[in-house]
Amino acid sequence: MSIEKSVAADEYHSKDFDWEDLRRDIESDPSFSFHLSPFLQSSSPSSDSQAWSHFHSRHSTGKFFKERRYLLKEFPDLLSCDDYSKVLEVGCGNGSTVLPILRAKEKTSVYACDCSVEALERAMQNIADADIENVIYRYHQFCCDFSVAQFPKWLACDLCRTKRVEKSLPYYTCIKYEVNESEGTLTSSPPNKDGRCCLGGVDFLTLIFTLSAVSPERMMTAVRECFSVLKPGGLLLFRDYGLYDMTMLRFEPEKRVGFRHYMRADGTLSYFFDLVCARDLFVGVGFIELELEYCCVKSVNRRKGKSMRRVWVHGKFQKPS
Template sequence: MRKAEYFSKDFEWEDLRAQVENDPSFSYHLLPFEPTSFSLNSVATDQSRSSAADGSHAWNSFHHRHSSGKFFKERRYLLEEFPELVNWKGNSKVLEVGCGNGSTVLPILRGNENIVVYACDCSTEALDRVKETIDASNIAAVEHHFHPFCCDFSVTTFPTWLACNPCRENFTQTSQQRLTDGRGESETDPNYTYALKESKCCVGGVDFVTLIFTLSALPLKRMPESIKECFSVLKPGGLLFFRDYGLYDMTMLRFEEDKRVQFREYMRSDGTRSYFFCLDTVRDLFVGAGFKQLELEYCCVKSVNRRKGKSMQRVWVHGKFQKPV
């Protein structure tokens, strides 16, 4: 119970909202975005990187600077937030989008010996780090359970071997046919079973997708298509687990005014960026991509910096979404 409270309700988000919106020093976070010469240059630079397929440069530099691994902590709490990752019966497949150095992948592999994780990142530097992390974990037969690959899902599609076009079409057609025939609750139909079998050309789709502090690194305008990509590789009934920065998180309030590049979007001096989500935005993005909302809430965590004696109010958004059957 203590862990559940720590990771969700240390304080009320509405109380924090009132505090922020009544503080004049935070007023620039609330105003409509008006581009300055700095922000225009930043956006232009970001767009240039994207069009040249070089958007990973900033994240390569980021992971190189933090290559020691001490910067990241293993996210063991995710197995409590998303227990399906360890309680799922039988073998299951996970696509971890934006795997970074492995702080999300590692607890998943430790918690479920029957799971297979496909992990991607736009940064080759991050993939080098995650391979080192997993190789040093001493997890039995990890080479059969962990498959990293490079992919920037915000500017390109996922590899066809995750779910090839025929498989995606079979998933869609079978789901539509079952609804037409009034068999929406049955999973014993032979056509349905056939559609979910692994084909010779791909892994047949995944059971879970994890988006853990990944979506916020994209410009808002690229998020809808990126989420649709995640939707396309999920099996019908599959789940997407989401956790990311929430509106009025301490990190947002620390950004100076000249770091704004859009409304609720900020760019750090190293070129990496962060978006801060409200619940309505998350709901619109995922429901708009075809997902069914199962869970959506703010996680409000009070963290204490013991060395400096400061209390920090962290806000994250927790979401669980399902691809309709």
């Protein structure tokens, strides 16, 4: 679901300007007043997978995206993680986020999902073209819209999601519980010969320019689903569009479909977060906030000679141990 263009890694997560200064400039400019006014529509439209499928079909060459090489610099936990860690990338698009992880960590397994089959096909091709060692054994993708459906049970079964895991067994070994109603007893047995019925969850979950494509009324459900498949102590790494980003200010009034919520000409949606909104979403489902701040980057369009102020929200959240 990601549509953000990457820039040089050293420009990311910087403080080229103060967000409060930007806020004052925007809120004092009458030409931007329609962005700030209340929105009376009761519910915003849903951006379904079809719109994103059309988007990825139009950009089938993959040149619209660049590999997010800044990712490991902004989230160094991905570099310092234990061998054989498991990462889930939600809304993988054409693979621009998973590629730097696969390159840097030879023993890390990456699971990636997207609501668009076309995006997954492009991601698989890009990763195959990257010629990364043993990638066929470390990269696994599947189609899923996490805002309307659960992640598959093989990723984390119901027992793992509710922490009903036998402590004497390895973390990935979950127990199948069965109730004998006639005898009123609860028995347990391993579901397979090796005792495994699922992966037991993941160590990291990356949510990079994905949540903004989800309708606001479904965001809390989507974040709760992310929480459920993380192992205790696992990290969710978040980056998305921030309030008063240049992209938001370019939208015309008729493109506004909700509060801080806009629809592009192709039918895909984009929401713009402030820190309070992001905090409420993640802390509200049980995450612990470790990092949350605006990333303010000033970029220059040399051809037009214009300076542009970009705003993203950067966050790191942990599932309690």
